[in-house]
Every structure is written in structure tokens, then in C-alpha cells.
Amino acid sequence: MKSVGLSIDIIQFTCDLKSTYSDISKVIRLKNQKQNDTKLVKLEFIKPNQRDEILSRGKIMVDSLTYVVEEYLAPARVLICSKCCGIGHFRKQCQQNDETCKVCGLSCVDLASHQCSQQLKCIHCGGNHSSNELKCPVVKEFRAQLTKRLLSIPSTDSHFRPQLSDFPVLNSAQYPTIVNNKNWYNRNNNDEQTLTKLNDIIVSISKLNDKIEDLSLKTDKCEESITQQNRMVKETEKQIFLVSNNMKEFNANIKQLEIIFKRHENCLNNVIYPILTDVIKFVVEHNQINGRPRDADLGYRLERLRNQLKNGLEGKNCL
Incomplete structure (x- = not known):
């Protein structure tokens, strides 16, 4: 079988094959000279009938996928x-x-x-x-x-x-x-040259398959790296989304605090400060006996307190 992806689980693949083709005894993924897995899979059969039928079709279907098959000659x-x-x-x-x-x-x-x-x-x-x-x-x-x-x-x-x-x-x-029989050697010279060329072609194909396999492994690693990077990008986007939501919540809290602060400011300006002014005026008026103040410093302290409150409301130094 050709072009069996390296990402395919060979155990599950074996179960799928045996469930469809009962005469299959073994499913073996072939390795290259570096003992790395290849995309070639060898099937061994108990009986030749099913094997011959698959070879005559030149293809085999597994899990809705069609794979090209050729006879394996060791x-x-x-x-x-x-x-x-x-x-x-x-x-x-x-x-x-x-x-x-x-x-x-x-x-x-x-x-x-x-x-x-x-x-x-x-x-x-x-x-x-x-x-x-x-x-x-x-x-x-x-x-x-x-x-x-x-x-x-x-x-x-x-x-x-x-x-x-x-x-x-x-x-x-x-x-x-x-070795020394020249007639035998000459008689088979043409066949030998043909077989030599075929052998060289087989060696070249084997080397090409190794290069393709190495390229496939590099491609798989590249795809895995890209997948990992995409996963990291998605995780980063998720973190950015969470930070954005936190910022929105933070801004909402700030606006709420601004509203509360505005209410307190209005309360101080419109209620507490006028009341304090009236209280100070009332105390100053009743702090006199026969036109003279009972406590000379009381009016000064109250006036100072009122000015500090006013400066605080206006954002000035309260001292």
C-alpha cells in the first residue's frame, strides 16, 4: 500500500483493514534505511485469493479512502x-x-x-x-x-x-x-547490462524515496510547529480578550465611582457647606455678651474651619 500517512494510527488502521478484508493476517509499516517510518505498508494474507483480487484491482479502500497497491517482492x-x-x-x-x-x-x-x-x-x-x-x-x-x-x-x-x-x-x-567460462559470460553479458541498469534504477528510486521520506518528515515537523504556533496565537487572543473584558469592567467601576464622587461633592457643596456657614453665623451671633465676644478665638476657629472646607471642595490646599 502506498501513501499511507504517517499520522495514521497503524493499530486502528489494522483493525479497519481486518474488518473489511478477513484474510489479512499482518499489517506492517515499512521503514527506510534510517529506520524511520515510511508511507508504505505491507499486507500479509492467510490465503492468496483475496490478495490476488486486490492486486488485480490495483487499489484498496479503507475508511472511505482509496490507496494504490502493488505486489511486494523482497x-x-x-x-x-x-x-x-x-x-x-x-x-x-x-x-x-x-x-x-x-x-x-x-x-x-x-x-x-x-x-x-x-x-x-x-x-x-x-x-x-x-x-x-x-x-x-x-x-x-x-x-x-x-x-x-x-x-x-x-x-x-x-x-x-x-x-x-x-x-x-x-x-x-x-x-x-x-568465472573463467568466457562463452557463458558473453552470452549473459546483455542480460547483465540490463540487470545492472535495472539495479541502478532501483537504487536511485530507493534514494529518491529516502529523500522524499526525509522531506515528508520535515513537512510533518513544520506542520506540527505551525499548529503549535496557531495554538499559541489562539491562547494569546484569548488572554487579550480577557484583558479587554477586565478593562471594560474596570472602566465601568471608574464611572460608577465618578458618579458616587459627584453625588458626595454635590452633597458637600449644596448641603453641608451651607449648613456649616449658617451654624458658624449662629454661633458667632450668640457668642457675645453686651456686645463683647465670650470667646475671642471661637469665631476665628470656626471661620478657619469653613475656609478649609471651601478650599477642599475647590481642590485647593486645605491648610
Whole structure:
């Protein structure tokens, strides 16, 4: 399956797939060379019928979304012996007594005591590379033939189970025959060139997929950053809205206080101050005996008190 978004929950995605396609046994999200998740998902089936039907349509629908599907072909792995650098067997299966230097291609009893010339020479094709290099044309040809053989074997099961008898071990006597047989090499030269080009194309596509995957990860991070910034902007707008409401409430309280202050000011100017003036006048008039004041300072203190109140109402210094 292609273009399965990285934000999709693979567990829920698996449940949706299995609820629609009962023959699906496993749903696996593939990873790239850096072990990062990709947008490719591999489906494994219990029976081939449903798989073949989906492949014939070339697409699959999950949760109202359509995804393009292609058959998954795992690349064949080529075994290269670490003892003799031969193809098709492990070190434990090697029948050669001496060890072969993968750099210069010379055989020796013990590689630890071998003095290598450090001149690269492949024992398979004689090329300027190490003998265990997977880019060797002979190794590529072997892998191509192995892949063709794997694809040509009919199987009624959805899982291919290779048998060891299908891939005989190449011993040291057989392998030089393959290398030195010029007719065999020339006969397969055109096929080898074609397979080499196809292999290079596959490698280029793989690198391109890695770059696209990296770009997708960067895009996801950028989208996440933008989402976080939008969340912060919304939070800031919310705080501004709250401050604005508080300011409105504060202004309303100020207006209310101004009204109360105005009332008190009117009360002082129109009620208390006139009453105090009349009281002072009355006290001054009754503070006299035979035309002389009983208390000479009383009138002065009362007049001073009245002036202080007047200055206070007018906003002047009360002292």
C-alpha cells in the first residue's frame, strides 16, 4: 500500500483493514534505511485469493479512502562466504581449507599472518574491488538468476518457503568454472547490462524515496510547529480578550465611582457647606455678651474651619 500517512494510527488502521478484508493476517509499516517510518505498508494474507483480487484491482479502500497497491517482492539475499569469498554458502558450510583475502584475492593458511598488498582484485571478475562487494557483476548475475528462480517457482501458499535443495552450495571447484567460462559470460553479458541498469534504477528510486521520506518528515515537523504556533496565537487572543473584558469592567467601576464622587461633592457643596456657614453665623451671633465676644478665638476657629472646607471642595490646599 502506498501513501499511507504517517499520522495514521497503524493499530486502528489494522483493525479497519481486518474488518473489511478477513484474510489479512499482518499489517506492517515499512521503514527506510534510517529506520524511520515510511508511507508504505505491507499486507500479509492467510490465503492468496483475496490478495490476488486486490492486486488485480490495483487499489484498496479503507475508511472511505482509496490507496494504490502493488505486489511486494523482497529482494533475494546473496550469501558470500567470509572464508573463501565464494557465493552461495556460509563459512560453516565452506569446503575450502585455505582462507581467501577479500582485498587482494590471494589464498593463505591464516589471514592473521597474511601480508596483503592492499591492491583490490576481485576473485570473481578480476575487477578493482573487494571480493565480497555486492556490486560485482558476477554477484549481480547470481542474484538476478536467484531472483528469477524464486519468482518462477509456483506456490499455492501466500508465504514462500525455500528449500535448501533448491540452492546448491557452490564449492571452490565449481566457481572458477563460472568465472573463467568466457562463452557463458558473453552470452549473459546483455542480460547483465540490463540487470545492472535495472539495479541502478532501483537504487536511485530507493534514494529518491529516502529523500522524499526525509522531506515528508520535515513537512510533518513544520506542520506540527505551525499548529503549535496557531495554538499559541489562539491562547494569546484569548488572554487579550480577557484583558479587554477586565478593562471594560474596570472602566465601568471608574464611572460608577465618578458618579458616587459627584453625588458626595454635590452633597458637600449644596448641603453641608451651607449648613456649616449658617451654624458658624449662629454661633458667632450668640457668642457675645453686651456686645463683647465670650470667646475671642471661637469665631476665628470656626471661620478657619469653613475656609478649609471651601478650599477642599475647590481642590485647593486645605491648610
